[in-house]
Amino acid sequence: MSYNLLKGKKGIIFGALNDKSIAWKIAERAHEEGARFVLSNTPVAIRFGELDKLAEATGSTVIEADATSMKDLNILFEKSMELMGGKIDFILHSIGMSMNVRKGKTYDDLDYEYLKKTIDISAISFHKVLQTARKLDAINEWGSVVALSYVAAQRTLYRYNDMADAKAMLESIARSFGYIYGRDKKIRVNTVSQSPTPTTAGSAVAGFDGLIDFTERMSPLGNATAEECADYCITLFSDLTKKVTMQNLFHDGGFSSMGMSLRAMNMYNKSLEMTIED
Numbered sequence: 098m099s100y101n102l103l104k105g106k107k108g109i110i111f112g113a114l115n116d117k118s119i120a121w122k123i124a125e126r127a128h129e130e131g132a133r134f135v136l137s138n139t140p141v142a143i144r145f146g147e148l149d150k151l152a153e154a155t156g157s158t159v160i161e162a163d164a165t166s167m168k169d170l171n172i173l174f175e176k177s178m179e180l181m182g183g184k185i186d187f188i189l190h191s192i193g194m195s196m197n198v199r200k201g202k203t204y205d206d207l208d209y210e211y212l213k214k215t216i217d218i219s220a221i222s223f224h225k226v227l228q229t230a231r232k233l234d235a236i237n238e239w240g241s242v243v244a245l246s247y248v249a250a251q252r253t254l255y256r257y258n259d260m261a262d263a264k265a266m267l268e269s270i271a272r273s274f275g276y277i278y279g280r281d282k283k284i285r286v287n288t289v290s291q292s293p294t295p296t297t298a299g300s301a302v303a304g305f306d307g308l309i310d311f312t313e314r315m316s317p318l319g320n321a322t323a324e325e326c327a328d329y330c331i332t333l334f335s336d337l338t339k340k341v342t343m344q345n346l347f348h349d350g351g352f353s354s355m356g357m358s359l360r361a362m363n364m365y366n367k368s369l370e371m372t373i374e375d
């Protein structure tokens with residue numbers, strides 16, 4: 098259902114790769130709510146992904162940019178403002194990648210060149226996006242910037258690896274930049290900490306199936322889906338959340354406040370019984 102929450106608003110959406118991507122669902126919802134936007138991703142992702150399909154369905158334009166490149170980001174923002182006739186109102190940063198995770202390197206055996214890439218792509222790119230937008234004065238007053246995070250920024254989750262460090266930095270950038278952008282331009286900056294979600298990046302984490310089952314059992318409301326994340330992000334881009342800034346907002350069915358649930362305990366007890374029988 099559409100509420101016209103983003104009627105007349107313009108934005109840039111980073112990170113839609115295929116129809117499983119959280120950014121893909123957010124783009125679809127933003128379109129339903131009346132927004133116009135540019136879709137951006139790396140040249141490789143555009144070549145191998147399905148972004149053109151999404152652009153066609155939402156009447157948007159695709160502009161390639163490696164979010165670690167200041168040059169690419171400058172061109173992206175300038176072209177986007179030209180295309181949409183002025184400043185924008187919202188930005189979604191939905192970008193993450195770890196070569197250590199991809200190559201199966203464990204946290205006590207990290208490749209430091211990979212680690213630098215993880216941090217650059219998954220966290221510093223958020224600063225680069227914000228700094229570029231600020232220098233070009235690209236966002237209207239009361240605009241909204243959201244990046245996607247994960248609870249591993251606060252708690253240790255087996256195998257989330259160096260992405261945990263990247264997410265901790267990402268959330269810190271939202272606070273530090275949120276202060277400056279709020280003070281000077283009334284622009285809000287937040288992170289949304291989403292449940293595990295079966296996407297290309299999510300499924301790359303080893304043991305993902307077990308993790309998603311565990312968090313489903315632990316969360317009183319169950320895991321939040323990509324579609325539900327899209328609904329939440331739309332509220333953050335809308336004028337209904339104008340005074341929410343510098344926050345890490347958990348969108349996880351309650352997982353982050355739980356210690357143990359009945360459903361998880363039942364499963365644990367079952368596996369204990371099986372171990373004893375063995």
Ligand SMILES: NC(=O)c1ccc[n+]([C@@H]2O[C@H](COP(=O)([O-])OP(=O)(O)OC[C@H]3O[C@@H](n4cnc5c(N)ncnc54)[C@H](O)[C@@H]3O)[C@@H](O)[C@H]2O)c1
Binds near residue numbers: 138142164300
């Ligand atoms: N899937 C989950 O379980 C989960 C949970 C919480 C948070 N998140 C976060 O959500 C965000 C989106 O991930 P997703 O799960 O939709 O997976 P996804 O694989 O669909 O999206 C990741 C995107 O990052 C893009 N990307 C990688 N390097 C880039 C670069 N240098 N410049 C620009 N874009 C680049 C990829 O092309 C891809 O589109 C990530 O920040 C991820 O950490 C995911």
